[in-house]
Amino acid sequence: MEIKEIIENRRIIKKFKQDPVDLDLLKSWLQVATWAPNHRMTEPWEVLFLGPDTRAKLNHKTNFGQAPIAIAILSKHGSTEIEKNENMVAVSCFIQNFMLLAWSNGVGTSWSSIGVAQSVRKMLHVADDYEVVGIFGVGYPEEIPLVKNRTKIDNKITHLD
Numbered sequence: 001m002e003i004k005e006i007i008e009n010r011r012i013i014k015k016f017k018q019d020p021v022d023l024d025l026l027k028s029w030l031q032v033a034t035w036a037p038n039h040r041m042t043e044p045w046e047v048l049f050l051g052p053d054t055r056a057k058l059n060h061k062t063n064f065g066q067a068p069i070a071i072a073i074l075s076k077h078g079s080t081e082i083e084k085n086e087n088m089v090a091v092s093c094f095i096q097n098f099m100l101l102a103w104s105n106g107v108g109t110s111w112s113s114i115g116v117a118q119s120v121r122k123m124l125h126v127a128d129d130y131e132v133v134g135i136f137g138v139g140y141p142e143e144i145p146l147v148k149n150r151t152k153i154d155n156k157i158t159h160l161d
Contacts, residue, residue, distance in 0.1 A: 006104045009147075013108030016067040016139035021107055026069065026138065029101035036093035044076040044087035045094045048124060050135070057123050058114065058135075065110045067137025072115055073098075074130040091133050102138060110137035 001009075030047060038044070050070040055063060064070045075091035077084045099109050114120050115132025126132055 001104055003100075006100050010100060010103040011108065011141075011145045011147075013067075013110050013137070013139070013141045013144070014062065014065045015142040016065045016108065016110075016137060017142050018066070018068055019140045020068055021139055023069075025105065026102075026107075029098050029105070032101055033094045033097035036090055036097050038090040038093075039086045040083065042076065042078065042083070042087055042090070044078065045091045046074040046076070046130065048072040048074065050124075054123065058120060060112060060114060060135075064112065064135065064137030065139075065142075067110060067139040069138040070135060071138060072124055072126075072135045073133050074126060075133050077129045077131070088131065088133065095133065095136075106140060107138060108141040108144070112136070 034043060034045070036045075048071060050058070050072060055070055073091060073095055075088045078087045095111075099111075102109055112135045115124070115126075115135050120135075121132060124132065
């Protein structure tokens, strides 16, 4: 697949097959994802693999679409507010890279923001100097949602003098 096709066809998956995803392959996508833009080369991402006990404690409404794998991706704060924001942006790029690599291999992802809740941070033993950017289900899609239309970019562009 061409990168344009991968980007345009990637979907958030809500229901997964129970077929296992090869962990070495998944780790290889995470490794390649580290090539995300990162202004100060802080490499602020951390990945937590969530086992069955942790997933049960989280009690997510869909258990991440019953995905065979669930991971949390964190962002380190940095020493200043600017660095904290730069790190969050870098981790978001890391996540996008990971999701596109997974999709290009037929593996889908879901993205939940429940990690921002203090109770979830506590369950995951997240240190005070990290943010949970998302918790992701990872697996082969049972269903692939239909394409949703996007706003034309011309409606999102402003030219300044």
